[in-house]
Amino acid sequence: MPSLELPFDYGSLRYRPNTVVAQASNPVIYGRVQLLSVEQEMAFVKLLQQGAFTVESVCAWLAGAVGLQAPRPLWVNVPRNRVPASHWPFGDKEAQLCFATVELPNARPLHFDEASSDVVFNQARLDDVLMAKIATFDSLIGNDDRHGGNLLLSPPAGVFVIDHGRALGGIGTDSTSVWLPPGPNVLLRRIQAMPPHRRHALKQPLRQFCEDCVEAVDKLPLDTLVESESLREMIRRHLHAKAETLCVEMLDAIGIPELAGINHSGSRPTAP
Template structure:
């Protein structure tokens, strides 16, 4: 598993996407390797920041496509931040992901002709990682996977973004982390109804495959490599670890229900 790197947000970032719930910027960051990269920078509270970091690490570990994530340091006066947690020397912590320069699925559909929309939707429906996506979102209790949280490029580039509402939501507390509970999986609201019976069957196979991969999962490494154990309280970190480990046994059930294609156990 790749450890989340640190980066420093440089001056020159500008706000974008006014429809976002949280303040989002696009601008240059300096990586640990000494490279300057264009990135998307998100002003998040501590809970959402940790959600994003863990979700990114898990997606990478299990071969789901996410832009490379980093933990960003913002010096005083560099950005107008409202939610980002503060550390020493007045610096703030933000979530950083490299800019893959492709539009989200919702925007892509809105800007296309009806004929092109049909082609785009067909590509999404036939994506070979549909089942893994359902399973992943069920595992991390992501309650906000709408079409704007998929980036869709050409010809078949798909990226998963915006995981601040994982682990039951953006402001979860310890009592919210119930491993067996069926949380809302928004894929069931818009993607499931687009899938044919054959596509659901393929998705069900993907769910089973993903569920087998995470069986007996030990979350020690992800808590360490995401850096969440460094910035979150020990009680909250332990609760997240236990949630991930105990929830694996329910992923097959919940993801299959969201897909609308029960999988025999």
């Protein structure tokens, strides 16, 4: 069992119910997790290799720290004998610590390009400010995979961010030797297409959210979240560098004039 200083609740995958719901290179098991608190939860358990496990864990912690809704994260011990042999990706290991998220009630993917305005704004509550916050979070972590399937709608709670396997420079993919630049930020592009008055109204909430991101990065418990010392240092450098310039970059990207209190070196904004 991991150290008692855990970033998330910890549990073990039970035998039943236990269903393979994704059969890609990283299988996903839908099953019942027994937590240390004696509580049980139905959860989606991702059988991820170490890099992807690290990415999902770091991004889940950051999402919670900046106030974005994400499914409750868990660290789950998965014994080999509770997974079909054809889906066990960890070789001869008899058990593996895996990342999981608790099932959300009535959840479905939010395909915002196809959804009606009522679904996007009233059920998902994906207004301009929330869209800007998610776009900013994706810029911070370098996530280029925020399509509609990676936003979940769970009424009446609204929209939840999920699946960050391609964030943090691709270290969760097979390209572990190269820090990959992020691709297009889908939600940022939508904001850039908004009329000027809507973009201007985002100035203050975006500035505050960038400050929240800086604070979250400062408090990120990488020693607990990341086992590899070299990977820990790589993530630390990336996130701190990105947080320092995040506000200037986001405001420039959406065409809002530079704010008072932010200098051209990209340092943090001063308090208003």
